[in-house]
Amino acid sequence: MKQQGRTFLDRETKLAFLMVVPTFSVVISLVIFPVIWNIWLSLKPVSLGGLRGASLLKFNLTLENFRKVFSDPGFATVVLTTLIYTVAGSGLSILLGLLAALLVRGEFPGRSLLRGIFVSPYIAPVVAVTFTWSFILDPQLGVLNWLAINSGVITQPIPFLSQRWWEFDLMGLRLRLPLALTSVILFEGWRYFPFAFLFILSRLQAIPDELYVAASVDGASPFQRFFHITLPQLSTVLYTLFLFRFIWTFNKFDDIFLLTRGQAGTKVLTINVYDYAFGEFDIGASCAVAMVLFGILSIFTFVYLRWIVREA
Amino acid sequence: MKRIANGYKGERVSRERFELAIIYVLRFAGILFFVAIVVFPFYWMIVSSLKSLDELLMRPANLALDIRKINFRAYYEVLFEHGFQRYIFNSVYVSVATLVLSVVLATLGGYAVTRIYFRGQSFMSYSILIIYMFPAIVLVIPLYVAFSRLGLRDSIHVLIVVYLAQTIPVALYMLRSYFKTIPPEMEYAGLVDGCSRLGVIWRIVIPISAPALASVAVYTFMIAWNEFLFAFMFLDTPEKFTLSRGVVQIAESVHLSKQLVMAASVVATLPIMILFLFFERYLVKGLTAGAMKG
Amino acid sequence: MASLTLKGLTKRFGRTTALSCVNLHVKDGEFCVLLGPSGCGKSTLLNIVAGLLPQDEGTVLLDSQPVDSLSPRDRDVAMVFQSYALYPHMTVAENLSFGLRMRGVPKATIRERVLETARLLGIEDLLEQKPSRLSGGEQQRVAMGRALVRRPRLFLLDEPLSNLDARLRDSVRLELKRLHRQIQGTIVYVTHDQVEAMTLGDKVVVMCDGKVHQVGSPETIYSQPVDTFVASFIGSPEMNLYKGRLIRKDGCPHFVGSGFSLKIEGVQLDLDGCEVEVGIRPEDIRIGQGVSVALQVKVEMTSYVGSEKYMHGRLGQESVTVRVPREADFRAGDIAPLSINPDRVHIFHEGRRI
Numbered sequence: 001m002k003q004q005g006r007t008f009l010d011r012e013t014k015l016a017f018l019m020v021v022p023t024f025s026v027v028i029s030l031v032i033f034p035v036i037w038n039i040w041l042s043l044k045p046v047s048l049g050g051l052r053g054a055s056l057l058k059f060n061l062t063l064e065n066f067r068k069v070f071s072d073p074g075f076a077t078v079v080l081t082t083l084i085y086t087v088a089g090s091g092l093s094i095l096l097g098l099l100a101a102l103l104v105r106g107e108f109p110g111r112s113l114l115r116g117i118f119v120s121p122y123i124a125p126v127v128a129v130t131f132t133w134s135f136i137l138d139p140q141l142g143v144l145n146w147l148a149i150n151s152g153v154i155t156q157p158i159p160f161l162s163q164r165w166w167e168f169d170l171m172g173l174r175l176r177l178p179l180a181l182t183s184v185i186l187f188e189g190w191r192y193f194p195f196a197f198l199f200i201l202s203r204l205q206a207i208p209d210e211l212y213v214a215a216s217v218d219g220a221s222p223f224q225r226f227f228h229i230t231l232p233q234l235s236t237v238l239y240t241l242f243l244f245r246f247i248w249t250f251n252k253f254d255d256i257f258l259l260t261r262g263q264a265g266t267k268v269l270t271i272n273v274y275d276y277a278f279g280e281f282d283i284g285a286s287c288a289v290a291m292v293l294f295g296i297l298s299i300f301t302f303v304y305l306r307w308i309v310r311e312a
Numbered sequence: 313m314k315r316i317a318n319g320y321k322g323e324r325v326s327r328e329r330f331e332l333a334i335i336y337v338l339r340f341a342g343i344l345f346f347v348a349i350v351v352f353p354f355y356w357m358i359v360s361s362l363k364s365l366d367e368l369l370m371r372p373a374n375l376a377l378d379i380r381k382i383n384f385r386a387y388y389e390v391l392f393e394h395g396f397q398r399y400i401f402n403s404v405y406v407s408v409a410t411l412v413l414s415v416v417l418a419t420l421g422g423y424a425v426t427r428i429y430f431r432g433q434s435f436m437s438y439s440i441l442i443i444y445m446f447p448a449i450v451l452v453i454p455l456y457v458a459f460s461r462l463g464l465r466d467s468i469h470v471l472i473v474v475y476l477a478q479t480i481p482v483a484l485y486m487l488r489s490y491f492k493t494i495p496p497e498m499e500y501a502g503l504v505d506g507c508s509r510l511g512v513i514w515r516i517v518i519p520i521s522a523p524a525l526a527s528v529a530v531y532t533f534m535i536a537w538n539e540f541l542f543a544f545m546f547l548d549t550p551e552k553f554t555l556s557r558g559v560v561q562i563a564e565s566v567h568l569s570k571q572l573v574m575a576a577s578v579v580a581t582l583p584i585m586i587l588f589l590f591f592e593r594y595l596v597k598g599l600t601a602g603a604m605k606g
Numbered sequence: 607m608a609s610l611t612l613k614g615l616t617k618r619f620g621r622t623t624a625l626s627c628v629n630l631h632v633k634d635g636e637f638c639v640l641l642g643p644s645g646c647g648k649s650t651l652l653n654i655v656a657g658l659l660p661q662d663e664g665t666v667l668l669d670s671q672p673v674d675s676l677s678p679r680d681r682d683v684a685m686v687f688q689s690y691a692l693y694p695h696m697t698v699a700e701n702l703s704f705g706l707r708m709r710g711v712p713k714a715t716i717r718e719r720v721l722e723t724a725r726l727l728g729i730e731d732l733l734e735q736k737p738s739r740l741s742g743g744e745q746q747r748v749a750m751g752r753a754l755v756r757r758p759r760l761f762l763l764d765e766p767l768s769n770l771d772a773r774l775r776d777s778v779r780l781e782l783k784r785l786h787r788q789i790q791g792t793i794v795y796v797t798h799d800q801v802e803a804m805t806l807g808d809k810v811v812v813m814c815d816g817k818v819h820q821v822g823s824p825e826t827i828y829s830q831p832v833d834t835f836v837a838s839f840i841g842s843p844e845m846n847l848y849k850g851r852l853i854r855k856d857g858c859p860h861f862v863g864s865g866f867s868l869k870i871e872g873v874q875l876d877l878d879g880c881e882v883e884v885g886i887r888p889e890d891i892r893i894g895q896g897v898s899v900a901l902q903v904k905v906e907m908t909s910y911v912g913s914e915k916y917m918h919g920r921l922g923q924e925s926v927t928v929r930v931p932r933e934a935d936f937r938a939g940d941i942a943p944l945s946i947n948p949d950r951v952h953i954f955h956e957g958r959r960i
Contacts, residue, residue, distance in 0.1 A: 011677070015509055016428035023421035023480050030477030031446055034454035041454060103342045114343065116592055117350055123588050123595070124354070125538040127556045128577035131563055132357045135570050143356060146373035190349065198599055222331040251447035254540045258560070270449040277453055290450045297447065497691035500658050503678040504685045504762075505752070506708035515704075519695040 035294075042066070042287035065288035069276075074267070079296075082250065082268040085185060089252075090245035092189030094238065097196025102230075105204055115201070122194035130258035133187055137161055164265040180264035184256055188249060196241050203237040204230070243304055250297055269293040357581070361386050361574035368570055386575035390562065394572070395550055396579055399558035403537060403580075406468060406554055410475045410536035411529050417476070418483035418528065419521075423513055425484075426491040427499065448478070448541055456545055466548045474542050479532040486531075486598065490524035491517065523594065530591045531598030537584050555580040607792045608669040608759035609634045610655065615664035617650055617816075624650045625816045627664070632794060632809070637786050639807035640796045643839070647816040648796045652762050655794065657681050668759055679708070681760075684753035688765040690745045692737035698724075698748050699733040705756045723755040726785075743774050750782075754789065763795040767802060779805060800840055804828070812836050834954050837885045843916055843927045845885045845952070852880050861953075865922020866901055871948040883954045888916060889929040890950035893942055903928065905940040917942075 043061040069075060104114050121129060136144050137160040145157035158166065158179070166179035207230065215225050253270035256262060262271035269289060276286035359377045360368060367374070367381065390396045455474065459465035494517060502512040518525065543557040553561060559576045566572050588595055615628040624647045632638040640648040653659040655666055657678035665672050673681050684705070692701050699720055706716045724730045727747045737745055746766065753761055767775045767782075783806055786793060797803055803810050804824040812819045812827060812835075820832045831837035837845050850863035861868045861884050868884065903919040903926055910916075910932075917930045921944070928944065936942065953960050 012428050012509065016424040019420040019424035019428075023417045023484060026417070026473065026476050026480060030455065030474055031451060031481075034451040034458070035446065037454040037458065038450055041457065046457075099342060100346055103339055103346065112592075114347070115596075116588070117347060119592075119596065119599075120354065120585065120588070121350055122599070123534065123584055125556055125559075125577075125580045125584065126540050127538075127559045128357065128581045129353060131559065131573050131577055132353045135360065135574065136353060136356055138570075141368065141372050141568075141570060143373060143375065147375075150373050195599070198596060216328075221327050222335055251449060253449050258540070270447075273449050273453065277456075283453065283457060286453050290447075290453060294447065294450050495689055495691060497687040497689050498693065500653070500656070500678075501685065501687065501691040501693070501752070502704075503658060504656055504681075504683060505705035505756070506679040508677070508679065511708070516693060520693075522695075 038287050038290055038294075041283055042291045044284055046283040046287075065282075065284040066291075068282075068285050069288045069292065075272075078267050078269060078272050081181065081265065085181065085188070085256075085266070085268055086246055086249045088185045089188030089192070089249045090242055092185060093192035093245055094196040094241050096189050096193035097198075097241075098200050098234075098238075100193060100197045101200040101204055104201065118197055119194040121191045126191075126254045127258060129191060130187070130255060133190075134161060134259060137183065161260050162264050178265055180260055180266050184259055184266050187255060187259060188252075191255065192245065192249075196245070199237055199241055200234060203234055207233045243301070246304075247297060247301065250293070250300075269296075354581075357574050357577050360571055361578050363571055365569050365571055369568070383571075386569075386571040387579070390572055390575045390579060394558070394562055394576070395553070396555070396558055396576065398551060399553050399555045400579065402468060402553060403555040404583075406472055406475070407533045407536040409472045410479060411533045413472070414476055414479040414483045414532045415525060415529050418480050418487050419513070419518065419525070421480070422484045422487035422491055423517060426488050427496070428509070451477075452541060452545055455542075459546065465546050466552060467546075468552050471542060471546055471554075472536075474546070475536045475539060478539075479535050483528045483532055486528055487521065487524060490521055494520055523597070526591065526594040527598035530587065530595045533587065534584060534595065607634050607790065609636075610638075610760055610792060610794065611667040611670065612651075612655070613665045613667070615651065615654060615666070616662050617647070617654060617659065618662055623816050625654075625661075628816075628818055630811060630818065630821065632792060634792055635790045637793045637795065637806055637808045638811060639803040639809070640794065640811045640813055641800060641803040641807075641839075642798065642813035644798055646813045648813050649764055650816075651813075652685070652764050652794065652796050655760070656683055656685055656762055682756075682758050683760040683762055684756045684758040685762040686749050686753050686764065686766045688768055690737075690749035690769070692745060692748055692752075694737055697734050697736055698729065698740070701737065701748055702733075702751050702755050705752065719755050719757075723751045726754065726788075727751050742770055743778070746770060746778065750785075754785075759792070761791050761793045763793060765797055766795075768797070768799070775802075782806060800842065804840075812839065814839070830959070831885075831952065832959050834883055834885070834957050837952055837954070837959075841887055843888055845887050846891075846921075846924075846926050847883055847885045848924050849881070849883050852878060852882055854878050861951075863922060864924060866924070868901070868946065868951070869948060870951050870953065880955060882960075883957075885952040885954065886946055886950065888927045890947055891926070891928045892945050892947075893917075893928065893930055893934065894945060901944040901946070903942050903944050905936045905942060906938055908934075908936055 042065055043063070045062060045064060100118050104111055104118070136142050139145055139157040139159040139162070142157075142160075144160075145154075148154045149157060160183040161180050163179045166177045168175055168177070211229050211233075212225055215229055220228060251270065252268075253274065256266050256268055256271055257274065260266045262268070262275065267275075270293065273286050273289045273293065276282050276289060359375075362377060362382050362384070364381070364383045364385065367383075456465065459470055464470050498516060498520070499512045502516045503509075507515060538556065539554075540556045540560075543554045544560060547553055547557050550561065555576075559573070559580050562576045563573045610630075610632040612628055612630040615625055616623070617625040628647075628651060630638075640651060642648050650659065654661045657673070657676060657680075661674070665674055667673065668681065668683075693704065696704065702720045702723060703716045706719065711719075720733070721730070724733055727750060729744065729747050729751060732740060732744055732748070737748065740748065746769070749766065753763075767778055770778060779802060786806075795802075795806060804827075807824055809821065810824050810827050811821050814835050820827055820836045822830075827836065828840055831840060831845075834847060838847055848861075848863040850861050853860050853862055855867075855869075859870055859878075861870050861882065863884075870884070901921060903917075903921050905917055905919045906925075908915060908917045908930070915930050915932050915934065917928045917934070917936055919926055919928070919942075926944075930936070
């Protein structure tokens with residue numbers, strides 16, 4: 001009897017197995033395997049030209065790649081740039097998303113049109129929007145520089161994406177701005193605020209009206225209602241958004257690569273991975289940088305989750 | 313904005329009014345600002361693509377588009393001289409294939425990890441969640457090396473499989489959370505009524521999940537359509553380029569003719585925007601539900 | 607129609623045992639109600655019978671044939687769910703015909719049977735509607751119809767009335783009883799509502815914590831509960847249950863509770879000095895002096911429920927509920943004499959009836 005009872009269950013289990021196998025094999029072979037192989041490659045002297053050779057499976061492991069990466073005098077700058085880019089880019093996109101969500105909150109005519117417009121930077125292909133912005137910001141042909149020059153705001157065109165430092169006077173102070181990095185961060189804010197916008201908007205709509213009614217009965221003014229009700233209600237979604245945005249901005253390659261190719265002080269870890277592989281043809285060092293990137297990311301995620309779990 | 317008059321104190325009322333007025337003004341200004349910064353690049357992309365090279369060089373600060381001077385030459389060149397017809401076809405092919413395969417596989421996998429008990433069920437659904445946090449840049453070099461060695465790298469079909477690995481975990485996660493909201497009784501009813509498991513999926517689960525499937529479909533299509541990194545690294549032969557890869561190609565080959573780059577960008581952007589126009593509701597759902605990779 | 611037999615059915619979820627060694631026989635055409643508090647395993651039992659859950663041990667037999675290896679579709683049972691589980695993307699007609707279509711019944715027959723069932727339930731006008739447009743009562747009918755139209759060997763009903771409002775529930779209950787008489791089907795009906803169980807069941811199965819406590823006709827369950835669980839679970843207001851001990855006084859057994867004592871009959875004398883529990887239903891206590899030992903109750907309050915009136919008071923240190931005549935008038939603090947018919951006293955030793 002027991003065996004008979006099992007056969008139906010067995011059929012179900014077998015079916016479930018067949019249903020997950022395709023997904024699982026794709027994920028194993030194209031996600032898990034590359035990560036493991038990345039570790040393997042990072043411990044071997046492999047050059048791009050040597051790819052055709054037969055040395056890929058040999059046990060000639062070494063830490064040489066990591067030594068090379070860490071001994072590069074620019075590496076600390078790259079890590080610092082990555083952190084600045086990530087924190088500022090994530091922060092800016094969330095801030096803009098919060099503002100945008102507050103603006104289109106509630107019911108009014110044209111609201112869904114506005115929502116659609118606000119989301120579009122995120123929907124468009126990254127290639128298209130980076131080239132458009134590069135064109136707008138171009139020092140020779142860019143509309144922004146020409147408009148500014150024509151209206152007398154500036155005398156010299158500003159090479160937004162190709163100059164490392166921009167010096168200017170502000171109330172007698174000589175200030176230096178990392179120009180290209182700032183531009184890239186602003187782009188990051190522009191392109192990814194819709195992500196935060198959508199999340200914050202859906203959270204805003206979930207705040208019960210009674211809270212606001214109760215608060216106004218208690219005598220809270222609109223601004224007080226914002227600071228005492230809206231913001232606390234949003235705290236969880238803001239924390240979560242920062243985690244997501246941090247991870248994805250940290251991993252971002254396309255945007256900077258397409259805007260500046262990592263020139264003019266915008267070289268981040270992902271660009272470093274690419275440069276080692278296709279600039280210096282050193283696959284091993286490239287994989288070593290990828291490992292460093294992965295390591296920093298894991299540590300951040302772990303610490304952040306621990307911290308946020310403590311908070312909540 | 314809520315207008316709950318607080319008649320308790322006159323001072324309170326005036327503060328309420330004052331702040332509401334400020335909010336009203338700020339809101340108006342804010343909406344204008346956002347619309348301007350969001351719309352302007354798209355406006356400029358289209359306007360520049362319709363100008364001639366001379367016009368762009370001579371009057372770079374001219375924001376307006378002279379209707380009489382609208383020039384479709386750039387589109388002609390992009391489509392017929394730079395091979396964009398082929399790239400459009402490739403992009404459609406890659407995106408549709410990614411969409412269909414990931415919806416099918418994620419439906420099957422998502423259903424199995426939600427509804428059918430088997431050993432390792434919860435492990436599988438958790439590991440899939442973690443996987444989609446893995447950075448693409450960590451994957452791309454090893455995959456580049458592996459596919460180069462196998463001689464398979466420069467292939468559209470390999471690209472589709474790589475995209476699947478990117479989209480399936482998110483798609484599966486989204487569908488899983490939707491499947492969880494379907495009452496199990498609904499499926500029990502189907503089983504008792506004489507369906508097999510697959511029959512239940514086909515006749516009950518899929519029709520009920522149509523909105524979620526639409527979200528997943530639009531979302532995966534968008535990911536595949538916009539993807540740049542893998543297309544850039546993997547494809548060498550121009551006949552195999554997707555639109556994203558094609559736009560980069562054009563930008564690298566013509567330095568001054570920005571109208572060509574802009575026309576190419578419009579060609580790459582327009583289809584996804586039109587899709588967005590029709591399926592906005594589903595795409596927004598997909599973006600928020602799946603916490604997208606971007 | 608078929609008979610259903612369960613032999614030693616056991617089911618565990620992790621460390622909790624949902625069913626332990628359940629044996630049951632339901633005759634062909636019998637209306638069997640599984641009654642018990644929520645979480646007692648009655649729905650699990652139903653799902654196992656339907657083949658939706660595999661049991662850990664034991665056998666399910668339909669017409670004496672084991673069906674354990676059959677998938678739900680091959681067992682030919684129909685099920686009605688508490689949530690109705692109507693397919694939201696299908697019209698009422700499609701919902702009704704779904705099971706027949708899955709079994710490849712000819713189209714003409716399907717049409718005929720759907721119409722016939724719809725007529726039987728009075729839902730002919732709703733056939734083209736989607737379930738979301740229907741009221742709760744109409745949805746319930748469609749759910750019933752989906753089971754009826756199939757003419758299965760066995761009906762499994764899982765709390766089919768509990769999502770209806772109280773008034774509707776009463777009328778649907780009667781209708782269900784009539785329907786059963788009409789179709790003569792074998793029904794296993796799960797509920798936590800004792801009124802439903804008592805009015806509908808030919809046979810009532812009282813369950814708790816995965817165990818069957820008592821199987822019997824509604825009358826037996828009510829008048830001869832086998833243990834204290836059944837005694838207290840069945841009946842509203844609840845039976846008065848008192849802990850105490852048996853002693854012998856003047857040659858007769860007496861029950862001594864806290865603050866009162868009671869003469870009882872029909873108990874073997876070897877239980878002298880035993881810890882027991884006695885149970886007395888509110889309607890088995892009379893106000894006024896009787897032949898037996900007089901007891902005194904201190905009135906605390908009365909509750910009036912229309913057809914009946916109950917007086918709540920204290921008997922010694924225990925509380926007591928007594929059904930009193932409707933015209934009886936008590937004030938809090940009154941002292942009233944009580945008499946109890948010794949035949950009607952239920953005595954339990956270590957939880958079991960003696």
